């Protein structure tokens with residue numbers, strides 16, 4: 273269940289101190305068979321802000337919940353009006369050095385698989401085409417009635433046609449493609465139904481309060497089981513949907529290495545905590561391993 277962050281979580285064990293050194297990280301990854309779990313912090317260098325990182329927006333912005341989306345036509349209107357503008361920023365975003373480094377590590381045989389909490393498609397754009405999108409992708413839309421999925425680009429064309437001249441002034445974009453919009457602008461926005469059955473369209477992403485599909489969760493557990501270590505990249509692990517894989521790895525005695533700006537909810541499980549910007553740190557890691565020169569594992 274992807275639940276809202278709780279502030280009551282406390283750690284029984286004091287986490288290890290954070291470091292800026294890559295020595296231990298390099299040692300763990302050099303042994304190979306690492307699973308990666310990535311979060312919003314990996315995409316901030318692509319211009320997509322983090323909810324909870326240093327410039328986190330969660331305090332100002334309440335993400336759409338599943339209950340509100342399915343039960344309220346007004347909620348859906350607000351979501352689609354904001355997302356109609358926000359998605360263009362996400363669709364235009366390019367992968368950064370961090371995404372490219374993950375692909376180099378995957379191609380080099382160091383990384384067995386990638387689980388991402390991000391819905392921006394940037395791992396795929398960087399060449400890690402088999403990244404498991406834990407929370408889905410903004411690239412797709414699903415009908416809640418007939419379950420047909422369709423490309424977001426197709427919906428974008430229909431929304432543009434239904435809302436000629438809609439250019440609402442977006443003030444801030446959030447990682448789920450949502451932006452802030454004045455209420456009167458939202459009220460003028462026209463949503464469109466499923467082309468097949470006239471049903472309700474939803475982005476194919478897991479909203480807060482919604483379960484990640486079980487087969488996808490099982491696939492991620494298998495990925496962690498097949499790995500010898502778990503590398504967390506740019507996630508504060510605030511939601512249980514990601515934290516559970518950290519707990520799972522730690523319980524199995526596998527080293528958990530966290531590279532993130534600032535503290536995370538998984539710190540107590542970490543064997544190593546690196547506090548460095550992701551892009552430069554991962555580029556250096558790739559260089560140290562020689563994975564930028566190609567390696568066959």
Ligand SMILES: [Zn+2]
Nearest residue numbers: 415418466469
């Ligand atoms: Zn439908």
